[in-house]
Amino acid sequence: MNFQSSMTPETRIRRTENQTEHKVGIGELMVMKKAGVLRTLLGSCIGLALHDPANHVGGLAHIVLPASNDTEVELPGKYADTALPELIRLIELSGGKPRQLTAKLAGGANMFAMTRLNPIGEQNLAVVEALLKEAGIPILGRHCGGKQGRRLAYDVATGIVIVESVGQPAVEL
Amino acid sequence: MSTEPFTDQQIAQLTKAFHRGASEASTALAQWLHAPMSISIDAVDQCPLESALSVLGEGDNAVCMVLMEMEGLLTGHMLLAFDDVSGLGLSDMLLSRPKGTATSWEELERSCVMETMNIAGSAYLNGIAHYLSEGCDERGELIPSPPQFLRDFAESLLQSAFMEQALFAREVVFAKARFDLSGQPLRWTFLLIPDPASLETLAEILNRLS
Numbered sequence: 482m483n484f485q486s487s488m489t490p491e492t493r494i495r496r497t498e499n500q501t502e503h504k505v506g507i508g509e510l511m512v513m514k515k516a517g518v519l520r521t522l523l524g525s526c527i528g529l530a531l532h533d534p535a536n537h538v539g540g541l542a543h544i545v546l547p548a549s550n551d552t553e554v555e556l557p558g559k560y561a562d563t564a565l566p567e568l569i570r571l572i573e574l575s576g577g578k579p580r581q582l583t584a585k586l587a588g589g590a591n592m593f594a595m596t597r598l599n600p601i602g603e604q605n606l607a608v609v610e611a612l613l614k615e616a617g618i619p620i621l622g623r624h625c626g627g628k629q630g631r632r633l634a635y636d637v638a639t640g641i642v643i644v645e646s647v648g649q650p651a652v653e654l
Numbered sequence: 655m656s657t658e659p660f661t662d663q664q665i666a667q668l669t670k671a672f673h674r675g676a677s678e679a680s681t682a683l684a685q686w687l688h689a690p691m692s693i694s695i696d697a698v699d700q701c702p703l704e705s706a707l708s709v710l711g712e713g714d715n716a717v718c719m720v721l722m723e724m725e726g727l728l729t730g731h732m733l734l735a736f737d738d739v740s741g742l743g744l745s746d747m748l749l750s751r752p753k754g755t756a757t758s759w760e761e762l763e764r765s766c767v768m769e770t771m772n773i774a775g776s777a778y779l780n781g782i783a784h785y786l787s788e789g790c791d792e793r794g795e796l797i798p799s800p801p802q803f804l805r806d807f808a809e810s811l812l813q814s815a816f817m818e819q820a821l822f823a824r825e826v827v828f829a830k831a832r833f834d835l836s837g838q839p840l841r842w843t844f845l846l847i848p849d850p851a852s853l854e855t856l857a858e859i860l861n862r863l864s
Contacts, residue, residue: 507704507813522713524806524813545703545813545820592804592814593721593731601817630810632714647716647806 505543510558512540512571513637520634523588525602527561527609527625528633530585531568531618532640538577539637540568544588546601547608561608565616584613585642585654586623587633602626622654659825660700660853664860669698671785672829672846678781679774679844683833686773687747692834693774693844700827703820706812709830710735710843713809718759720771721802721815727783727794728856730848731815734771735808740841741767759805768801774844775801782846786859815847822850 501517507526511519519541521528532539542564549560557567569579586609589602606625613620624631624644632645642654660668676693684691699706710717718741720734736744742756745766749755756763779796787794804811819826831844848856 507707507809522807522809522813524810525817526813545817590810590814592806592811593802601821630807630813632807 505541508545508556508559510542514538514575516638523631527588527605530635530642531582533577533581535581536577538572538575541635542568547604565612582618583621584618587631587644589625590627667860667863671782674785675778675781679778682773682777693831698829700825703826706826707809710808715808717808719804719811722775723799724796726796728848728852730852732775732846734844736842764803771801818849
């Protein structure tokens, strides 16, 4: 493995002078309108980007666990069952239309091959996909599973999602 | 299952256990590397998951990690994280090569860092087990798994390392240690992360030790 060249960033999402970028931390979600890039880092967590192409509104959630189990939730983005409705609600508040939304997903890796628990990444992915199906939101792209972490960038203006992994070429969704 | 945060008294006892582990790991590493080595506990920390994810610095830095699982008295993860320069430098040292010889992670370089973790981790666990056994009815053992080498984004690796604790508690608990070789600080970070079942066991043992 040559590490010198492994981190070359993909440039399909170009940084411009006026472009706003935000990092979406673990368990957080964020919505933007017209222009901007939302970024997050994923291991077993799922990055869920919802995009309204007609109104150029979209959001990104960094989902950690499949279900909130009806406990008091401080970070709605943390659980799949609270992240999706909250993301839709915030997109609607920003002028987006729920029926026009499309989804792109990344993450859900099982990085520690020896771990004793059922892979939480697979559980996260299964729940997010089921919830999207239930909400009638089509999944246009996904880059999920495997054993590697991912860096995700979502361009709100175009809906393009770029996924990078260490030592691998970037992938456009 | 849900886990309660540790009290200050329990954290103090846990710190003593980790110091004992660090002491035994220092001795083992000094023999392995043929150089004076010390490991000091920076912190036994209990903090929200979001804060713990920055323990290795910038989240999107690529870091190397040698991971071991522990079994026995406690279960969970033990890991040694380092940047490329530090890890490859270690392999040069172990192979008696001029510094800077290794430039990429081939089989030999990986083997060097995994064996180093094997030695340090086993000694560390022995030290902790000796200390905690004083609070048990029977002599407890901590057994490490074979090491696994990973190279990935720092934050992605830490998400996975803390995930089991995050399933059951708002705060995560871990010990962080710093290595010094012949008085020179190395950029190696050693983390010990008990799983949720162990946190409950640990709390009982620590209460008996207090």
